[in-house]
Amino acid sequence: MTDFRQAFLQFALARDVLRFGDFVTKAGRRTPYFFNAGLFNDGASLRRLGEFYAEALIASGIGCDQLFGPAYKGITLAAATAIALAASGHNLPFSFNRKEAKDHGEGGSIVGAALAGRVMIVDDVITAGTSVRESVTAIRSHGATPAGVLIALDRMERGSGTLSAVKEVEAEFGIPVAAIATLDDVMALVAARTDLAIHLDAIAAYRERWGAA
Numbered sequence: 001m002t003d004f005r006q007a008f009l010q011f012a013l014a015r016d017v018l019r020f021g022d023f024v025t026k027a028g029r030r031t032p033y034f035f036n037a038g039l040f041n042d043g044a045s046l047r048r049l050g051e052f053y054a055e056a057l058i059a060s061g062i063g064c065d066q067l068f069g070p071a072y073k074g075i076t077l078a079a080a081t082a083i084a085l086a087a088s089g090h091n092l093p094f095s096f097n098r099k100e101a102k103d104h105g106e107g108g109s110i111v112g113a114a115l116a117g118r119v120m121i122v123d124d125v126i127t128a129g130t131s132v133r134e135s136v137t138a139i140r141s142h143g144a145t146p147a148g149v150l151i152a153l154d155r156m157e158r159g160s161g162t163l164s165a166v167k168e169v170e171a172e173f174g175i176p177v178a179a180i181a182t183l184d185d186v187m188a189l190v191a192a193r194t195d196l197a198i199h200l201d202a203i204a205a206y207r208e209r210w211g212a213a
Contacts, residue, residue: 004055005181008152009189011052015045018186020199026127029210032202033186035153037073037124049152050080052180053122054088057081057150060178064147065117067094068139070131078122081150097138115139118147125151126165126177136173146175153186154179157210164212183207 012018016039023034040049057064067085069078075096082094095112121135126149136146149169154177159165166177187203190196 004052004059005185006189008052008180009185011048015039020190020196029157029206032199032206035125035155037077037152046076046080047083049077050082050084051087053077053081053150053152054084054090056178056180057085057120058088058090060148060150060176062120062148062150062176062178063118064120065092066113066115066119066144067092068115068119068121068135069094069096070121070123070135071097071099074121074123074131074135077124077152081122097135110138110142115142115144117144119144120147121149123149123151125153125155126169129159129165129169129172132169132173136175146173148176148178151177151179152181154182156183156207156212158212162213167212183211 009018012035017036019034019036020032021034023031025031040046067078067082069075078094078096082092085092093113095110095115098109098111115138119139121132121139123131126132132149139146154164154166156164156166159168161168163171166179169175170177187200187207190200190203
C-alpha cells in the first residue's frame with residue numbers, strides 16, 4: 001500500500017466507516033466487512049476525506065478540467081475534493097445534479113459550474129453503476145466529456161457478470177475508474193494488524209465467492 005492508501009484505511013477505521021463483523025450488503029450478500037462513507041459526517045472528517053480524494057486523483061494521472069458530484073453523496077465529496085485540490089494548487093470548478101430539475105430561478109438540473117471539458121465524477125463506491133450512468137448521460141448531454149470516476153473504495157466484487165462492478169463501468173463507458181483504496185489494500189491492512197487478523201479468513205472466503213475473476 002502507498003502511504004495515502006494506508007492512511008486512508010486507518011482513518012476509515014478510526015471513524016468507524018470501515019467495520020469488520022457480519023453484515024449484509026445492499027445486493028443481499030453477507031459480508032465480513034462493511035464500508036459506509038456516510039459516517040464521514042463532521043467537518044474535520046470531510047476535510048481529511050477530501051484530501052485523500054485529491055491525493056488519489058493526482059496519483060491516478062487522469063487528466064480532468066472539472067469535478068462532478070452525483071446527488072446525493074457525491075455532492076459533498078466533489079466539494080471536499082475541490083477544496084483539497086485548491087489547497088494543493090489545483091483549482092478546479094465543480095458542479096452537481098439535482099434529483100429533479102428546477103423549474104424556477106436559474107432552472108435546470110445542474111448546480112455549480114457549467115459542465116465543460118473533461119469532467120471527473122466523484123462518488124463513494126460503485127455497486128450497480130446507476131449513478132455513473134446517470135452522470136455520464138448528464139455530462140455528455142451538456143457537450144462535456146466524462147474523464148473518469150473517482151471513488152473511495154473498490155470492493156473488487158462481481159457486478160452483473162464475471163467482471164467487477166468497476167470494470168463493468170470502465171468497459172461500458174470507456175472511462176477509467178480510480179479508487180483511494182481497494183479490497184487488496186483492506187486485506188493487506190487486516191493481515192498486518194494482530195487485532196484485525198482474525199477477520200482475514202472470512203474476507204478471503206468472501207472474495208473467493210463474490211470476487212471478480
